[in-house]
Amino acid sequence: MSKRNLKLTVPILARVEGEGAMDLEIRDSRIEKLQLRIYEPPRFFEKFLEGRAWHEIPDIVARICGICPVAYQVSAVNAFESIFGIEPDLWIQKMRRLIYLGEWIESHALHIHLLALPDFFGYESGIAMAKDYPAEVRRGLKLQNLGNEIMRVIGARSVHPVAIRVGGLHKAPDEHRLEQLQSLLEEALPEAEAMCEWLATVNIPDDPQQFHCVALRNNGYGVESGELISSTGLQLQPEQYEQHFTEFHQPQSTALWSHMDGAPYLVGPLARLNMNTATLPETMQPLLQKFADRFPSNNMFDSMLARGIEICFALREAITILNQYTAPAQSYVDVEPCAGHGYGWSEAPRGLLWHHYETDHQGIIRQARLVPPTSQNQARIEEDLHCSLTRFGLDNSDDEIRLHCEKVIRNYDPCISCATHFLKLNTVRH
Amino acid sequence: MADKPRVAVHKFSSCDGCQLAFLNMGDTLLDLAERVDIIHFAEAGPVAEDARVDIAFIEGSVVTAHDQQRIRTIRDNSEYLITIGACATSGGIQALKNLALDAEHWPAQIYGQPEYIDSLEQSAAIADYVRVDFELWGCPINSNQVIELVNSLLRGVSPKDNQDKVCMSCKQQQVVCTLVTEGKPCLGPVTRTGCGALCPQFGRDCFGCYGPAENTNVTGLSRRFSGLGLLPDEIQRRFQLIHPTRYIQTTSDTREAGEHE
């Protein structure tokens, strides 16, 4: 049998957020090099946060990512509230959870329908796929729009919303709009469940792997806050993150990589679902029963269905919050800035997002460190590519190999603009 | 137009939020795809970076030597070039590094092996390198701005550039003025409208994400902020946020204004 040699280049990885490339070198049927190369230029947010005031931070860090600005804003205010000794009351927690759920719905629906599904149906884009699957794609766009609508009602717009501040929200949302929103969400729930059942029928590779999972738990699914739990048995508060998680710089990448106790690990929807299945509300059980044999899952290709399930969870949770809504006496508490170190995290659509700030006595930032989910997944992605491609088989054609690697990467829904506060694939086969 | 116009969407250094003005359109995205041929839009799927197109939308600022080359190639390949969002129109929030005195040391401080980072000292607007045919300002821009623009181009109508201040928008929607009634340092009087005066409706003052309007009186507004009790460095930071190099040219502009009180 002849040896497989291949040098493959994907200079611009499509249907991922941000700029990434992939390098693949196969020599004599062995993978010599398989690298996810992020080439998006760094924007150095952590440096220009220095010297800014605490109250400016939510607007600045939102601009790290257009798909998950709420995640950045919430992780940031969590960190500052820990420095300034502010405990957000129940109303504030619920409102942050609600707008965050809107972001999950929007991000997941966009990823499923526009970024991931085309691979499994043989289309270049969701737009092309819509010609043959109009109902399914339009349903996805509708759910995406609902997620955006939640963010618009609470935060004025879905990209860089304006409502979140240290101490609460700038203003309580309009109650009439909340009522309308609740009706829309209730009406959409059956469609979201139908979407899940359809997603479960999509043919995916059988690709079990070993990996550690990390997620937040908050008497249930962690979204806007919580304690960190891992499949290795960790239970941590935000200030303990650095004791077990380290960042380091890999050559040929502008994103920092991350290890948990010396090993790669997974954050994101599949990690969350694996760690928190038992804590999902009763109302989710009928849906979960339909996929009981698939979760917990060690097959990253189940991520797409995991996102679908999270959309259903987010809708139900949002409806519950809206059902119990009462207007607050005030929408935020006043802040007395002080010097200190603050740590905060939350579950961005793509996984754990941890922030650390140091302030001076006026609340001016002296130092900042932000660890996004995509850089935390980098080591896992590379490990996955090696395993997955080996199992898929190097005997396949160049195109099939390229597509398989791209599918593996897209399972992680990488957000490269976050990771580079960005990825390009150049494959070299000899 | 007999053939559908060929359209590209290119990303430079950005958060990707302005591309969402396309991807968040809902069903209208599919309508748009019927009216134009999307030749290159990596996040949506089609990749053809060097293709010739009728209309190129550019998101993001120029921050590397490679970016400089890339935008010149795109300009040569595009009939009509439109910048979308703060990063492309003014360098964006990452232009804050342009104001830092020691930005050339930043890669070393954050990235352990900085020789792998190819980064210019300045984040520059697209118009600093190539001719731009139209600009959509905003951080982010919204879907209406894109639809409005595409529709105008499709029908041979000149796109409108509205440089009215946010104050116009507040008055038309009968939103109470935050500067006058609440003494908040609102940038509305010097900022372009286009967002629909969202912040004043949501309980806060404008922080200028749509960029400077025409004929701004930044000195006058700085004095007002000083009168409200803001210190010179606070005033300076107020004008140097989303569009750090556009409201005031030097850090002394507002400092002088503040000191006159």
Next chain:
Amino acid sequence: MSSSALNNPRIRIIGLGSPHGDDQVGWNVIEHLQQLPDISAELLRLDRPGPALLNYLSNCDKAILVDACDAGWQPGEVKHLTLAELLTCAELQQRSSHQLGLAETLQLAVTVDHPLPEIECYLIQLANLTPLSDPGPEVTAAAQAVTAMISRYFCSSVSG
């Protein structure tokens, strides 16, 4: 009006609109009129002029304005109004959320005693403003009806 103006009034016909869906219908009427002989008037298309409309009402004796509107009438319904009727029509007040609409602009002119020519309006109720779409069947039919009404005015002037 002077006697010469009475005999040879300077007439300007303005189609108001925007590039969105049915809102293009004012422009469509102008395009139709441009194809007809014997329209001895100046024809003009304006894109959302707001109060700047007043600049285009000077140096003429009579202005005929054609515009789409959303007054809650039947889609494609046409109303032919004098200035006074326009200003007192309740459904037309404060319809635009972004800028001064036609009724508001003319009301402004009247309030500040800005001189106006004789004004007639043809208003067409739009069916929808779907972005990116062409004008729909109801307003397209209405545009043809308005074109006919206006051209009859000129034919009767010529013969009478």
